[in-house]
Amino acid sequence: MKLLPSLKQLEYLTALDDSQHFGKAAEACHVSPSTLSAGVRDLEQLLGAPVAERTKRRVVILPLGQEIASRARRLLRDAEDIMALAAARNAPLTGLLRLGVIPTIAPFLLPMVMPGLHAAYPDLRLVLREDQTEALLADLRGGQIDLALIALPYELDGLTSLDLFEDRFQLACPAGHELAGKKLIVHQELADQPLLLLEEGHCLRGHALEACHLDRHRRMAEFEATSMHTLVQMVATGLGITLLPQIAIDARITAATDIRLIPLAGGDASRRIGLVWRRASPRAAEFALLGKALTPAGH
16 A cells, blocks of 8 residues: 555644744744754655754755645644544534634623533533634634634625624713604714724724624724724714614623613614535534524523
8 A cells, every 4th residue: 555644744744834833833833943843844845855954943844845845734634634523423512613703793692601501411522713714714714723703795705604693882971962762763862973993903893883884994083993892992982973783782891881772773874793614624514503592692
């Protein structure tokens, strides 16, 4: 039988390709640098060709090594899926599960649902990664995470999604603002209001504008924020108004402020919270169970 590279050798190469550094790659693989270096040398001997150039100060992955690393990532991901499939046959939602979550969901939803999730699935080892949507989807496609909890709609390009619940927006404004006395806001009333929004890259920015039928190129407030908590403090000090999702409001993000919260008219003044995973993943049934556990009571 023809000799083939081992999964361990391929793991070493992909880690080296990711980090371009033997020490960092070894740390990622939980081995010593000498062990990783020996594994890569064994791979080169098996292939009959070098995959990297080494000097005392740096390592350069050659084109052949880059191509092999790219294919190796798919093989490693498939191998992980095989193990996950076998584990799911024994008991669903056990073992390691890597979940990516966007920053406008993680601090508000997870504290609410994690105790129940842990009680229902005590053998689940959930590893969380918080990042913006585009970065999480890149990690998902690359196999660095198993699924992502994001806000929809979003361009998914071949990934599978599962809607969990609707997350409505409310207007947040200072107590002395001209809109503070309203019981319901229609989107036309926001047309000439400069909104405080998150900076570009956060999908909440686009979802908030779309929910209120506002142009992405409309007049904005002078400031942009990097987090929702910063937005709230800016509103509280009278710098402007913003739109907040219900999960943040339920998590009492405006507590100890004099901010007024006013519902928005219209059935589409919301975003959808959902799970996204690779279409070829064998764990779709498990992910559906996870989705139920991540959905707050009342939704």
